[in-house]
Amino acid sequence: MTPLDQLKPGQAGTIQQILGEDLISSRLLEMGLLDGEKIEVIGLAPLGDPLEVRIQGYRLSLRKAEAARVVVQKV
Amino acid sequence: MMQNPGPAKILRVALLGNPNTGKTTLFNALTGLNHRVGNYPGVTVEIKKGRFSWNGRQIDLLDIPGTYSLAPRSPDEMLSVELVLGLNPSEPKPDLLILVIDASNLERNLFLATQALESGIPAVMALTMVDVAKKNGIQIDQKKLAESLGLPVVEVMALKREGLEELKKTLVAQFQKAPCANGVNFPALFEKKETEVLSLLGTKASRLLARRLLLETDGYLAKALALKKEIPEIAGLAQFQEELRASGLNLHTLEARTRYGWIKEKTAPAITRPEIPVTTWTDKMDRYLTHRGWGLAFFLLIMFCLFQAIFTLSKPLIKWINEGKGAVGEFLSNLLPQGMLASLVVDGLVEGVGSVVVFLPQILILFGFLAILEDCGYMARAAFLMDRVMVFCGLTGKSFIPLLSSAACAVPGILSTRVIEDKRDRLTTILVAPLVSCSARLQVYSLLIQAFLSEGRPFWFPGFVLFCLYGLGMVLAPLTAWLLKKSLLKGKGMPFLMELPSYKRPSGQVVAMRVWDGAWSFMRRAGTLIAATMVLVWAVLYFPHQYPGGGTYPERIATEKENQTKNALLSEWKSQSYLGRAGHLIEPLVKPLGWDWRIGVATLASFPAREVVIGTLGIIFGIGQDENEAGQNDLEKALRNARWNDKPGGKPLFDIPTALSLMVFFALCSQCVSTLVVIKQEAGHWGWALFTFVYMTVLAYAGAFATYQIGVLL
Numbered sequence: 013m014t015p016l017d018q019l020k021p022g023q024a025g026t027i028q029q030i031l032g033e034d035l036i037s038s039r040l041l042e043m044g045l046l047d048g049e050k051i052e053v054i055g056l057a058p059l060g061d062p063l064e065v066r067i068q069g070y071r072l073s074l075r076k077a078e079a080a081r082v083v084v085q086k087v
Numbered sequence: 088m089m090q091n092p093g094p095a096k097i098l099r100v101a102l103l104g105n106p107n108t109g110k111t112t113l114f115n116a117l118t119g120l121n122h123r124v125g126n127y128p129g130v131t132v133e134i135k136k137g138r139f140s141w142n143g144r145q146i147d148l149l150d151i152p153g154t155y156s157l158a159p160r161s162p163d164e165m166l167s168v169e170l171v172l173g174l175n176p177s178e179p180k181p182d183l184l185i186l187v188i189d190a191s192n193l194e195r196n197l198f199l200a201t202q203a204l205e206s207g208i209p210a211v212m213a214l215t216m217v218d219v220a221k222k223n224g225i226q227i228d229q230k231k232l233a234e235s236l237g238l239p240v241v242e243v244m245a246l247k248r249e250g251l252e253e254l255k256k257t258l259v260a261q262f263q264k265a266p267c268a269n270g271v272n273f274p275a276l277f278e279k280k281e282t283e284v285l286s287l288l289g290t291k292a293s294r295l296l297a298r299r300l301l302l303e304t305d306g307y308l309a310k311a312l313a314l315k316k317e318i319p320e321i322a323g324l325a326q327f328q329e330e331l332r333a334s335g336l337n338l339h340t341l342e343a344r345t346r347y348g349w350i351k352e353k354t355a356p357a358i359t360r361p362e363i364p365v366t367t368w369t370d371k372m373d374r375y376l377t378h379r380g381w382g383l384a385f386f387l388l389i390m391f392c393l394f395q396a397i398f399t400l401s402k403p404l405i406k407w408i409n410e411g412k413g414a415v416g417e418f419l420s421n422l423l424p425q426g427m428l429a430s431l432v433v434d435g436l437v438e439g440v441g442s443v444v445v446f447l448p449q450i451l452i453l454f455g456f457l458a459i460l461e462d463c464g465y466m467a468r469a470a471f472l473m474d475r476v477m478v479f480c481g482l483t484g485k486s487f488i489p490l491l492s493s494a495a496c497a498v499p500g501i502l503s504t505r506v507i508e509d510k511r512d513r514l515t516t517i518l519v520a521p522l523v524s525c526s527a528r529l530q531v532y533s534l535l536i537q538a539f540l541s542e543g544r545p546f547w548f549p550g551f552v553l554f555c556l557y558g559l560g561m562v563l564a565p566l567t568a569w570l571l572k573k574s575l576l577k578g579k580g581m582p583f584l585m586e587l588p589s590y591k592r593p594s595g596q597v598v599a600m601r602v603w604d605g606a607w608s609f610m611r612r613a614g615t616l617i618a619a620t621m622v623l624v625w626a627v628l629y630f631p632h633q634y635p636g637g638g639t640y641p642e643r644i645a646t647e648k649e650n651q652t653k654n655a656l657l658s659e660w661k662s663q664s665y666l667g668r669a670g671h672l673i674e675p676l677v678k679p680l681g682w683d684w685r686i687g688v689a690t691l692a693s694f695p696a697r698e699v700v701i702g703t704l705g706i707i708f709g710i711g712q713d714e715n716e717a718g719q720n721d722l723e724k725a726l727r728n729a730r731w732n733d734k735p736g737g738k739p740l741f742d743i744p745t746a747l748s749l750m751v752f753f754a755l756c757s758q759c760v761s762t763l764v765v766i767k768q769e770a771g772h773w774g775w776a777l778f779t780f781v782y783m784t785v786l787a788y789a790g791a792f793a794t795y796q797i798g799v800l801l
Binding site: 036041043066077078 | 155156158160191192194195198223225304305337339340342343344347364369370373374377378379380382383467471472474475476478484582583584585586587588589
């Protein structure tokens with residue numbers, strides 16, 4: 013189990029759960045970050061934050077703070 | 088049974104979909120040029136309306152801002168929700184919905200669709216980007232998809248105009264049919280509570296609204312609607328939610344899990360995906376364009392090219408317009424009898440409005456460039472690259488796009504802050520957006536750079552000065568935001584979640600439409616606000632015109648043969664005019680900035696709009712010119728020849744510190760009524776508009792003062 017923000021560009025994982033329950037977690041779910049979905053880190057912005065990920069066939073950018081709440085199983 | 092509604096009924100159709108699904112392209116393709124141009128150019132921030140007909144049936148099409156979900160968290164999303172719920176006071180509930188669905192990203196797009204279908208409005212699904220999906224190895228069986236979703240599906244390629252007729256036909260056929268039957272089922276207890284809420288809602292009831300009220304934990308929608316008295320107060324809503332929680336339901340995750348579960352089940356038979364996802368062209372591009380080093384370098388290069396293009400590409404066009412203006416002025420002054428009317432038309436209207444219209448080419452290039460960046464998908468990358476920098480000043484990358492759009496005009500920039508969820512972030516962005524140099528300032532910069540900072544300098548120098556002036560706003564806006572977030576608007580930031588759309592070739596039609604919108608609103612301003620100010624400025628500079636020795640100044644000048652006396656008389660006339668007197672009064676105030684009374688009054692007169700200063704300078708410095716020269720003369724030459732106290736052979740009025748101080752003043756001042764009105768409208772209070780005006784004027788004066796004083800020392 014690894015938090016998403018620990019993955020390096022090019023690495024991927026399967027989402028296990030999203031930590032915490034608030035508006036942020038429900039928005040992440042709305043955007044399709046569901047359990048069992050594959051998620052891949054594409055890149056990092058110039059100052060190392062935010063990250064660009066690929067989920068459900070599209071690209072999403074999110075900050076490390078939010079990414080740390082997405083627990084993945086590395087593949 | 089299908090009723091015959093008669094030919095009089097105009098169908099009201101709303102286009103609903105995620106951002107970046109080709110919604111606006113479809114809107115343009117369906118309505119052609121037959122749509123009402125928005126007040127301000129830019130992305131869809133308000134409902135846009137268009138009209139088309141099919142088989143004699145009139146159809147009004149509404150384009151609403153793209154959204155991912157009907158769970159509102161920003162004013163932008165609120166607009167879509169109110170419309171679909173039929174709770175928008177100015178727009179009745181639509182008769183039909185077109186759900187625009189991106190085939191390359193079916194599941195996430197259908198999330199919004201399942202919510203919209205619960206509004207009870209019959210819908211047709213327009214499937215876009217099927218070609219992109221195919222390239223990514225995704226095959227969709229449209230017949231099966233339509234069957235399992237329970238609504239008609241039409242594939243459209245708006246740019247190639249394919250599927251449009253089919254879409255129109257399906258749409259009209261769907262009118263007054265039962266809305267989609269196969270809805271998403273929620274757990275039994277939830278649906279029981281939903282029925283109870285439905286019965287409490289009365290006439291405004293819809294499943295969408297009932298579910299929304301039960302699901303939202305922050306009460307955003309309930310509060311907003313109760314405030315407008317659109318729905319009755321639902322007593323016991325909190326208790327219902329408590330019961331649901333007690334039964335083990337998680338209100339934060341319930342909706343997404345239930346809807347996505349339904350979507351997966353329904354789409355499984357209709358969609359085939361490759362085992363290993365295809366690495367798309369966009370993924371490959373993003374390895375460089377959002378790369379830590381290359382991405383930033385490319386971003387700076389793009390910005391630099393933009394400013395170079397504004398300067399170099401517009402040159403020939405500007406020359407033509409200048410020649411045209413001269414010709415019109417000459418034609419009219421030959422046509423009209425000499426006197427007050429001729430002076431009003433030629434010196435006031437043609438000279439004043441003409442000197443503003445000259446900048447149309449640069450504005451077109453700027454709007455075109457921004458539209459291309461937006462439409463090809465690069466704008467979101469700019470926000471991504473800049474997010475961390477925006478965090479330094481307490482904002483998110485989402486504030487970057489409104490700030491960048493403000494480089495065209497602060498008005499659409501401020502309107503586009505509606506995508507920002509956090510109230511304080513949004514207000515901060517609104518208040519600092521006018522600091523970003525807009526196309527009106529571009530005209531001031533361009534005039535002064537051409538006149539004083541380009542001759543005999545390397546070809547890159549004018550573009551570089553322009554880049555620095557834009558940089559001034561781009562540095563001060565975040566700094567001011569930082570100050571505001573530290574003091575008046577303290578608060579925790581919102582998370583930054585943003586889709587990075589697939590790159591695509593920008594659509595010529597979309598870009599042309601934006602440029603046209605921009606040109607049109609600019610020309611309208613030139614025709615109304617600016618023309619009116621010009622006439623006013625002309626009048627206070629013309630009167631009083633009594634010559635102390637009897638008769639009037641114009642008569643006296645007309646009879647004078649000696650050129651030198653003629654010019655002295657003209658200068659005397661201007662100086663004693665109402666505007667001249669006012670100017671002499673304020674001269675002590677503007678002298679430390681290196682300005683004389685004429686620059687001072689031109690700046691004062693530009694309170695309605697910054698570009699007015701050009702026209703005013705045109706009138707002030709144009710009127711004093713010898714008639715024979717005036718035809719071939721342009722403002723740049725007049726400014727270069729201007730002298731302190733209008734003494735021939737005296738010290739030139741403009742030196743480099745004066746030109747720079749005037750540009751810095753205009754970079755930072757808030758001389759724009761439209762912006763102040765929009766700030767009032769978007770921030771909700773005149774106080775914020777006043778605040779903006781005061782802080783920017785103080786900043787402008789201080790900046791110009793420092794520039795001139797330092798410039799003189801060097």
